[in-house]
Amino acid sequence: MAQPPRITTRKRKIKGDGAWAYAFIAVALVVYAMFTAYPVVSAFIISFQDYKPLGSTFIGLDNYKDTFGDSLFWKSVRNTVVYTVLTVPVALILSFAVSILILPLKKWLQTTFKAVYYLPVVASGVAMSVVWLWIFDPLPSGILNQFIGWFGMDNRNWLGTSATSMFSLVLMAWLSSHGTSIIIYLAALLGIDNSYYEAADLDGASFFQKLRYIVIPFLKPTTLFLFVTGIIGSFQVFQNAYLMTGGGPDNATTMVGLLIFNNAFKYFEFGKAAAQSLILALIIAIVSFVQFKFAGKDVEY
Amino acid sequence: MKKKAHVLASILALSVSMTALAACSSNNDNGNSGSASPSGSAGSSGSASASTGAKDTITALLPPVSANFQNNFEQMEKDFNAMYPNLTLKIEPASWEDMTQKLDTQVNAGSPPDIAFIGSDGISKYVQQGMLMDISSAATPDMIADYDPAPLGYMKNGDGLYGFPAYVSVQSIGGNKKMLEDAGVDWKSVQKNGWTYDEFRQAIQKGTVKNGDGSTRYGFVFATSGVTSKDYLNILVKNAGMPNAFTTDHKFAYTSKNFLEVLKDIRQMIDDGSMPKEISSIDAGKRWNMFLTGQTMITGKGLATFENSAKQNNAKLKANDGSAVAGSIPVDYVVLPVPTFAGQPAVSQAAVDGYVTFRGKKEPTEEHKANVVKAAYFLDSGKNMAQTNNELFLGQITKSARDAAASMTTDRDPDNLAAETLLESKAAPARPDIPTDLGAKEIKLEDEVIVPKFQALLAGEISPQDMYDAVKKAAIDTYGADGVVQD
Amino acid sequence: MGLYKQHSGAKPIRYVRNTAIVAVLLAFALATLFPIYFMIMSSFGDPVEAGAANYSLWPQKFTFASYSFFFHYSEYSYRWLLNSLIVSACVMVSNVVFASLAGYAFSRIRFRGRGALFALLLSAMMIPYQVTQVPLYILVVNIFHIQNTYGALIMPTLVTVYNIFLAKQFMSSIPKEILECAKVEGCNQLQIFIRIVMPLSKTVMAVMAILTFMESWNTFFWPLLVTNTMDMQTIQVGLKNFRFANTTYFAPMMAGATVSALPMFILFFSLQKYFLEGVTVGAVKG
Secondary structure, eight states: OOOOOOOOSOHHHHHHHHHHHHHHHHHHHHHHIIIIIHHHHHHHHHTTEEOOTTOOEEOTTHHHHHHHTOHHHHHHHHHHHHHHHHHHHHHHHHHHHHHHHHTTSOHHHHHHHHHHHHHHHHSOHHHHHHHHHHHTOSSTTSHHHHHHHTTTOOOOOTTTSHHHHHHHHHHHHHHHSOHHHHHHHHHHHHTSOHHHHHHHHHTTOOHHHHIIIIIHHHTHHHHHHHHHHHHHHHHTOOHHHHHHTTTOSTTTTOOHHHHHHIIIIISOOHHHHHHHHHHHHHHHHHHHHHHHHHHOSOOOO | OHHHHHHHHHHHHHHHHHHHHHHHHHHHTTTOOSSSOOOHHHHHHHHTTSSTTOOEEEEEEEOOSSTTGGGGHHHHHHHHHHHSTTEEEEEEEOOHHHHHHHHHHHHHTTOOOSEEEEEGGGHHHHHHHTOBOOOTTTSOHHHHHHBOHHHHHHTEETTEEOEEEEEEEEEEEEEEHHHHHHTTOOHHHHHHHOOBHHHHHHHHHHHOEEOTTSOEEEEEEEOOSTTHHHHHHHHHHHTTTOSSSBOTTSOBOTTSHHHHHHHHHHHHHHHTTSSOTTGGGOOHHHHHHHHHTTSEEEEEEEOTHHHHHHHHHHHHHHHTSSOSOTTOOOOOEEEEOOOBOTTOOOOBEEEEEEEEEBOOSSOOOHHHHHHHHHHHHHHTSHHHHHHHHHHTTOOOOBHHHHHHHTTOOOOOOHHHHHHHHHHHHTBOOOOTTSOHHHHHHHHHHIIIIIHHHHHHHHTTSSOHHHHHHHHHHHHHHHHOGGGBOOO | OTTSOOSSSOHHHHHHHHHHHHHHHHHHHHHHHHHHHHHHHHHTSOOOOSOOOOOOSSOSOOOSHHHHHHHHHOTTHHHHHHHHHHHHHHHHHHHHHHHHHHHHHHHHOOOTTHHHHHHHHHHHTTSOHHHHHHHHHIIIIIISOOTTSHHHHHGGGSSOHHHHHHHHHHHTTSOHHHHHHHHHTTOOHHHHIIIIIHHHTHHHHHHHHHHHHHHHHHOOHHHHHHOOSGGGOOHHHHHHTTBOSSOBOHHHHHHHHHHHHHHHHHHHHHSHHHHHHOOOGGGOOO
C-alpha cells in the first residue's frame, strides 16, 4: 500500500538488512500485536455478535444490516464528511501558510509564534470546551455575540440551531487544531538543505517558483502524513461534539464517533458499535488509499 | 543524547519484559500476588468466599454526591472495617460525568465494582445486560424495614431488588420571591394548591420586563441545552396525564393528544417572549447565573439545594468581599410546583439515586452477596446517609438516618420545606413492572428522536405538530400501532 | 533559510515585508490565543462555586487563591502531577526510540513484507478507540491483572503507529547517497542509524517527543479506566473531580488546567533548540 517492494540486484545485502529491519520493528510489532491488533480482532469478532458480558450469541451479519438500514447512521456519516471537508484542508493550508510566514523571522520571534500557536493544543480539552461554551453563549452578552454585535448583527444561538451548530464546531477546529501541523511543517521546512535554494537562486527563480519546485515537492511526505492522520482524526472526532452539543440540535452535529460511543455505552449495543466502527474504518481506509495512490510516491533524492 | 537514549532504551526494554513476565506470573496464581490490588469484583467474588467469615473485599464506585462526600471515603472505609473486621471496603472516586463511562466499560468487560452510585433509571439497562445482583434474598428484614417503601420501589425491577435508594430528589422549579410578589403571584397559595398552565403563563408574562438598557428580564428560564432538554420535557409531561412513558397496560404514552398540547404550550411560552428565544442552548450553569443576577423570575429545573446556594450567595453579597457571583442581587429562593396541563393532576418528577449492586462474570456466592449488602447498607443508612442528605437539603429516607439526623441542624425555609414535602408526596410512583426491553427501546427512542426533535422545536426550526408526527411515527415503528396510545 | 531572498533586495523592503508578516501572524495568533487567554485569566479569579459565567475581558481580580484551592482540594494534587510526569516521560522516551527505529526500517531498509506490514499498522489507526477500549480493558484488567499500576498506564502506548508513520515520512527524505556511502564504508544498519540517521532526525525526534508527551499528558479516558485509587490517578483524571453535580468551581478548574499545561511549556522550550537548528546534510560528518 505504501510502497511496492522493488526488485534490486543486491540481494545479499538486502538479506542482512532485512534481519536488522525486523529487529528494529520488533518492539513496535509486539506492542502493536498486544495492544492494538488484539483489540481490533476482538472488535471484529464482536461485530458478528449480540454482545453480552456474560455470554454473547452469534447473529451473523445482522449488526451490519441494521447499520446500513439506519438513517441516523447515514446522517452521521454525512455530518462527519462535511466536518472533515471543512476542517482538514483548511487546517492544512492554514498551517502551511503560517509555517512559511514564520520562516524569515528572527529566531526569538519564530519561537514565540510557534509557542503561541501550539498553546491551544497543550491546554486540556475539557477546560477549553468550557471556555468555548462561554464564547458561544447564545445571549447578546455572549462573547462571540458581542463581537458580531460590533458589526450590527443580531445575537445568534450558535450551538442551539441546526443552521449554525456545525459551523460553530468547525470554527472551533479552525482556531484550535493547527498547532501540531505547524510544528511538523516547520520541522520539515527546516530540513530542506540550503543548497537547493542556492541553486534555484542562481537560476533566478522567484519566491513562488521556489515554493512550487522545491518546497512543495519536499514537503510531500509531510503533507501526506498530516492529511492522512488529519482525516483519520476527523472521521473519528468525538470529544467536541460530545462536550459541546451532545450531537444536537436535531442530530445536526451527530458524528459517527459519537454514534458509536452512544451505541456502545448508552444503549449497550456493543456488537452494532463494533460493526459501525469497522464500516467507518473501511471508509477511512478507502480515502487513505486514494491519497496514497494520488500522492504516495515518496520523494527520493 | 545518543548514549542517554541508549541507556534509557535498554532500561525500558528490560522493564517492559519484566512487567510482561510479572503479568504472566500473577495471571497464574489468580491475581493474589501481594502488591497488586484485588482485581475487581469478578476475581474477589469468585475466590474469597470458601469459608464463613472469610476475608472479602467489596469495591464501590462513587461520585461526589455532595461537596464533602468524597473527603469522607477514608473514614468510611475505616469505620466499615472496624464494624466487620474480615471485610475490606475499597471506594473508587469518580466525577459524575465520567462515572457512567467508567462503569459502562467495566460492565461491558464483565468486571464492574460490587456497588456503584447511580440513578435508579439506569437499573433496567443493566438488568438487561444481566450484570446486576439481585439482593432480595441477601438483604435482612431489618434493613428492608429501615427504608421508606416508596423510594425502595425504585430500586426494584420485576421481582428483583438491585440496591438501596439514597434519596428522593424532587425536580421542580423555583422562583425569586420579590419578583413573584411584584408580578402579583401569590406564591404561598401556589406552593399549597399548585397552578394550571394558563395561570403560569400569565404569571411569567407579567414577570417579563424590558429593562432600560435593552436587555430583558425573563419570566421563566429552564436549562435545556443538550441532554438537559430531556429533563424539561419529562418534568412537564408528567403534569399532563403522562406520569411515565408507558401507561399501566404498557402502551407508549407520548403519542397521546396531551403530548401535542404540552409541545404547543412550550412553544407558546417562547413565542410570548416570556422565555428567551435562545433557550435551546442555555445550560444549567447559565440559567442559575441568570437567576442569581436577576435576569429571570423563575428557573428550572429546581433542586432542594438551590435554596442553600442562593443563601450562600446572599451571605457573600452581604460580606461584600467580591466573592459573590458577579452582578448578582440578593435572592430568596421559593420552591414552586410545575404547572399542570390539559386539566390533568399534578405529578412531580422525582430522581431516586442509590447504591446499586453489581455482579461479575462468575455467579456471586451467597456469602459475597451478604457482604456486599452489608457494605451498601452501611454506606446508605444511619450517620452516612444523614450527613449526605442533610448537606443536600434532602429528606432522610431511612429510620436510622432520621434518628441520626435529629441532632443535625438545617437552615431550611419552613415554606419551602412544606412545599418540597408536598411535592415529594406527589412523586410519580416507581414502575418496576415495565419490561426491560420496552425500557431499553424507550431510551433509544428518546435519545434518537424525541430529544433531537425537541431541541429543534425549542430552536424554532420545527412546529409542535411536526415534532408530534415524528415522535408518533417513530413510536409506531418501534412498538407497532397497538403498542402506542391512540386517542 | 534561502526560501526568502535575503541578500538581494533593499533593507527597507525586507523590513516592510517582515512587519507585514508579523502583523498577519499576530492577528491569527490573537484569534487562536483568545480561549487560552480566557482560561488563564479566569484562573486568577476567586475560587467561587456557581455558574458564575463572567465575560469581562479584563481580570476583575488578581489572586492566586484558586491555585491554592486547587492544591488544597485534595491531598493528592501533587501526586497527580507526579504520576502524569512519570507516565508521560516513559511513554515519550520509548516512543522516540522505538518509533524512530521502526520508522527508519520502514522508510529506508528494504525487507520482505514491508509494504504489507506497514499497511497493517496503519489500518489499525482507522478503528475508532471507542470500540477497541473494551477489549483493551479486558486484556489489561481481566487477563494481565495490572490495573492501578504504572504499567497499565504506560504499556498500551509504548509505541504508537502515529509516531512510526511520522518518523517514516520524515526519514524518507534523507538522501539515499549518504546511507549508501556509509554502507560502502562497512557500517551495519544499527551503526548507520546511530551515526547518521539519528543526528539527521533530531528535528523530527524533538517533534515526536513533544507531541507524544503532550498526547500522553492530556490522555484522560484510559487513566480513568485503569486507575481506581486517588493516588494512582493522573492530573487529567484529578482535574475532572472538580466538577460537581450542578455547579462547577470554574476558577480552580482553570487554575488546574493552567498548571497542567505548564510542564509541556517547559518541555517545549527546552526542545526548542532542536526545532530551530534545522538539520542539514552538510552538517553531518562521515
